[in-house]
Amino acid sequence: MLKAVILVGGPQKGTRFRPLSLDTPKPLFPVAGRPIVQHHIEACVKVKDLKEILIIGFYAIAQMEKFISEMQALYDDVIIRYLQEFTPLGTAGGMYHFRDQIRSGNPKAFFVLNGDVCADFPLQSLYDFHASRASESLITIMSTEATHQQSVNYGCLVIQRETGRVSHYVEKPSSYVSTFINCGVYVCSTEVFPKLAAIFHSKANESHFCLNGNGKDQGHIRWEQDVLTPLAGTNKLYALPVPNWWSQVKTAGSCIYANRHYLELYKETHPERLVNAGFKDDGGDGSSHLICNIYPDVHIHATASVHPTATLGPNVSIGPGVKIGPGVRIRESIVLENAVIQDHTLVLHSIIGKESVIGPWARVEGTPTDPDPNKPFAKMENPSLFNSEGKLNPSITILGSRVNVPIAKIVLNSIVLPHKELNRNYKNEIIL
Structure with missing residues (x-):
């Protein structure tokens, strides 16, 4: 038996x-028509012998229970549970706190997936290597x-290529x-x-760690710094370099890139989720009708x-x-x-929030920097909100929920918080 833990x-x-x-809790934000964390779940259920998925976090159970119920009904061959931390415990503290639930049933191994990554997850290959x-x-x-240049923004590994x-x-x-x-994806x-127990007890003995000014208690364990770094060089830590697409989702703007690649993956994994021919089954007699002009790849909810x-x-x-x-x-x-x-109306490189209304002849447009197409990794960047001069970086435009853009107005490279009535054109602004 195998298990998976999603943080x-x-x-x-x-x-x-x-x-x-x-x-909307970040893990439940829809990318390519599905919550971010559902893409993790879909990858996990494809793994042979995987029987349970544990989602660990500090979100209130009330925020997650509807999603968990839907996932359990959809993937009824696998147990799916949400475990709420009593306090933020760090990237490894939650795993240690819920160690009995993870070890229950004596799994051969378990996957760990960070919830803020998007990828074509090659989990079976990763497990076989492990x-x-x-x-x-x-x-x-x-x-x-x-x-x-990009590597210093991530955890860097020196790997012995032969082993x-x-x-x-x-x-x-x-x-x-x-x-x-x-990549923030592991087999353990x-x-x-x-x-983890040794780390927990060593931290408990450090007086500055227990309920110190940072508000961290002895259960707070950092996976990367406290676990991976000391294991390197001990012959206990391995890595499998993969060519598959991968991206972090740290900023709202990075959802546009993730959306693009998940839609592309649907061609092989879920072609029924795409409306790439401009026709849509009417659900009655099996006939189809023209829905709109389509340039693939496009997902349209029924x-x-x-x-x-x-x-x-x-x-x-x-x-x-x-x-x-x-x-x-x-x-x-992405239109929510x-x-x-x-x-x-024209909408380019933008995210339109729930129940927002964009009036006739309006323009909502972002201008993301286009990386070198010969370096696909460059597209994974999560640029900071402001540049060195304090100006808003060129980026996608984001409208929060229930934003109203009147007729013929232009919103360019801007971020609009929820419940705003715009009354003029905006460029490179954050509308609070």
């Missing part, structure tokens, strides 16, 4: 994801290769260490828990209403209950639940 953090984290996280070294490896890391052993690990080093980086042997003269794509996701009027053009964007896009 979703809590509302005290992910502030760069605002305003989208103000009314199992082939089970006599030695406590943890196997999924790794990918970055450029020299896969990790001889050195540094989290966000101050200078270049290696182009191989940590249950023998890792004595290591309850959305799209005028036949609208043009969508490439890389567009339309949520439930959305209404799109005649002559609308949408590209590289019950939003209304009125006649002849």
